[in-house]
Amino acid sequence: MGSRREEGLLHQLGQQGRDTDLPDDADAARPxxxxxxxxxxxxxxxxxxxxxxxxxxxxxxxxxxxxxxxxxxxxxxxxxxxxxxxxxxxxxxxxxxxxxxxxxEGEQLLFQLPNNQLLTTKIGLLRALREHARVVSRTSKPPPSTQAKILKMEEFFPETYRLDIRDEREAFFTLFDETQMWICKPTASNQGKGIFLVRNQEDVTALQAKTQSIEDAPTYRKMPPRAPQARVVQRYIKNPLLLDGKKFDVRSYLLIACATPYMVFFGHGYARLTLSLYDPCSSDLSGHLTNQFMQKKSPLYMLFKEDTVWSMEHLNRYINDKFCETKGLPRDWVFTTFTKRMQQIMAHCFLAVKSKLECKLGYFDLIGCDFLIDENFKVLRRCPRVVVG
Ligand SMILES: Nc1ncnc2c1ncn2[C@@H]1O[C@H](COP(=O)(O)OP(=O)(O)O)[C@@H](O)[C@H]1O
Ligand SMILES: [Mg+2]
Structure with a gap:
């Protein structure tokens, strides 16, 4: 991450980081x-x-x-x-x-939380969200006024299957048909590394063969959790909102400033755009993955790198100009509706893992959270990671 954005991050966290505050009546015995x-x-x-x-x-x-x-x-x-x-x-x-x-404890500050993989890996978050959904569905129905505030996972998290669980991957292989497109990602990686698209029966057959051969290998049981199987397939959002024809996503931040009691802040980040125009049929991954790491591979990056990062103000102006009237959006949609939605989704994800996080006074964390917006202005949470960049 370049220093321009690093400065931006601190500024943003300082200026706007108090929007989502989720204090918790934690252990009063702690300092x-x-x-x-x-x-x-x-x-x-x-x-x-x-x-x-x-x-x-x-x-x-x-x-x-x-x-x-x-x-x-x-x-x-x-x-x-x-x-x-x-x-x-x-x-x-x-x-x-x-x-x-x-x-x-109580004398030092330490980045990061020891088991933050609950939040920062794709399988970790998926498990937590599913479990949270099960718990919520089991508990007696809250009053109608609060009911509306409880998010459903499927409202913001694209349909996802784990490839490291045999039944789940078989379910995916069975349901796949060529009208759909999926994206396959390693659980604990980032920067778009190891990601590929699954668009036809050939891709599925190759994936099936690969997962099977890994599992059949005599060394499989000894493999660490980062084994090649530790992947998810997720329904691909084929109709993203485009900025001048380019795909983008929004990186925001969840700062776990204090773990006892919890103090959690939201921080605005920036939008990341691809260099090339979006073509859902293209096999060039750099038009599908908005990660800077992917864009840097292009020879055009040095010429146009400024265009690949927009501030939130820039994004807000663009959406005001291009979509407010045509789509009937409120003015400053980015800083009103969209920001609230990101905060709501982040809070939901945090609540899903909160009770399992190892917390001591002095642990803190900064989690990068990425959001996609589709052409209907639906906001989707993708996968998280610990970062400053
Ligand atoms: N379900 C999806 N539909 C469409 N595009 C996606 C989807 N998931 C991820 N992407 C694209 O792929 C990029 C990398 O995905 P992500 O889940 O963030 O993995 P990583 O941790 O490697 O960055 C995202 O920045 C986004 O542009
Ligand atoms: Mg990402």
Missing amino acids: QAALLEKHLLGGEKQPPSTGQGPVFYIGGTNGASVISSYCKSKGWQRTQDSQREDCKLKWCEVKCRDTYCRFR
């Missing part, structure tokens, strides 16, 4: 968030920017520059030593057991 702040900053006042402030550590590169420059602007000192006992903030791109064993 309070306010105490942590006091401990970290040495009282109410922040230290002057002398570089003599608290120590922080960043492991990895994703988001490193934005975190580092922000902390340094507050006078914090960066260390390269991950073992330093006096670290007040640890930002670790890769989760490792040692980090969590050494974590001192």
